[in-house]
Amino acid sequence: MDLSAARRPSAGTLSRRSALAGLAGILGISATACSSGTAGGSTSGSEGAAGFPLELANCEATLTFDAPPQRIVLLESAPVTTLDGIGVLDRVVARAGVFPPGYYDEELDARVEEIPTLSDDIDASGHLQISQEMVIAQTPDIVFGLPDGVTREAMADAGAQVVVQDIYCGTDDERASFETLYSTIATYGRIFDHAQEAEDLTAALTDRVTAVSESAEALRTTTAAVLYPSLGGGPLYTYGAGSMVTAQLDALGIENVFADTAERVFEISSEPLLAADPDVLIVLYQGEGDGSDVTAEMTTQDQLTGLRAVQDEAVLPLLFNFAEPASPLVVEGLERIHEWLLEIEG
Incomplete structure (x- = not known):
């Protein structure tokens, strides 16, 4: 997800309205069909598609789709590659926020750039600045992301269901795994009646994860921490068991030194990080560039030069x-x- 879906966490678990700027989570995966049918092959969103009407649990809300959505508005970048992977990115009529070209190959980046931009106005803390009237004017039937100033109720009144990453709901009781990703893809497949495309995408991704995991058995690195530094001297955050970074490290056979914390993301001081002294650090950043300036600022401001x-x-x-x-x-x-x-292990 890009800066447009920014939220800031409290000292405890994340709430939907107070998650860290630039942090995102996973789509709700609990779905039941109101009809007796189940979602089958692609029907190009025609009325009467099998499995519709569809009810979908998403955070505190229950979403209802009478038919596969045809007009998508993106208020975050995270869904792009899933929508593209199941073949419905061409249904995106507008986007808002930051969509760094570093995420996409040249062909996909060109297609993303062709999508009309409603706003790329991001405040200093990473929040997308946009009015819900601007979103409603696009007549969407589905919206991904819920920045401040946009409400589910207003979108529903305008005929659009809002999909929020489940991570915003404060569900910190499960360790993330790549099954989280596969469930998310399956849910997108149900929403758009592209179940087969979702299965094909999951199969391809599963093969890639398996290949990396098998190759990683020879790695010597044993511990890591993943950090998100706030720019301008703000707090430093790290990731616990509920984060996809833990799933990545698990696949590599590396211990996330903060995975004993159930929370997905939480503020951290330099002391516990220095005490853990992980073998490697992964520093997440937003926007353009290679991130070297972000890591340099982080290590300086948080006095982390003592870390191995x-x-x-x-x-x-x-x-x-x-x-x-x-x-x-x-x-x-x-x-x-x-x-x-x-590379670093030589």
């Missing part, structure tokens, strides 16, 4: 959506982390 990873230059800047939330980009992120570890 910093001294050994074992610090990887990684664009946020390559680690969070659950999308095909986290598989590419897994591959990138693996390649980087092979």
Whole structure:
């Protein structure tokens, strides 16, 4: 997810309205069909598609789809590769926020750039600035993301269902795994009546995860921490068991030194990080560039130069959506982390 879906966490679990700027989570995966049919092959969104009307539990809400949605508005970047992977990205009529080209290959980036932009106005804390009237004017029937100023109720009155990443709901009781991603893809497949495309995408991603996991058995790195530094001297955050970064490290056979915390993301001081002293650091960042400026600022402002990873230059800047939330980009992120570890281990 990009800066447009930003929320800031409290000291406890995340709530939907107070999650960290730039942090995202997973789509709700509990869905039941109101009719007796089940979602089958693609029907191009025609009325009477099998499995519709469809009810979908998403955070505190129950979404209802009378037919597969045809007009998508993106208020976050995270869904792009899933929508593309199941063949419905051409239904996106507008987008808002930041969609870094570093996430996509040249062809996909060109298609994303062709989507009309409603707003790329991001405040200093990473929040998308947009009015819900601007969103409603696009006559969507589905909206991904719920920035401040946009409500489910207003969107529903205008005929649009809002899909929020489940991570915003404060569900911190389960350890994330790649099954989280596969369930998300399956849910997208149900929403758009592209179940077969969702299965094919999951199969391809599963093969890639398996290949990395098998190759990673030879890695010598044993511990890691994944950090999200706030710019301008703000708090430092790290990731616990509920984050997809833990799923990535598990696949690599590496211990997330903060995975004993159930929360997905939480504020951390330098002391416990220095005490854990992980072999490597992965630093998540947003926007343009290679992230080296972000890591340099972080290690300076948080007095982390004493960490072995910093001294050994074992610090990887990684664009946020390559680690969070659950999308095909986290598989590419897994591959990138693996390649980087092979390089630094020589």
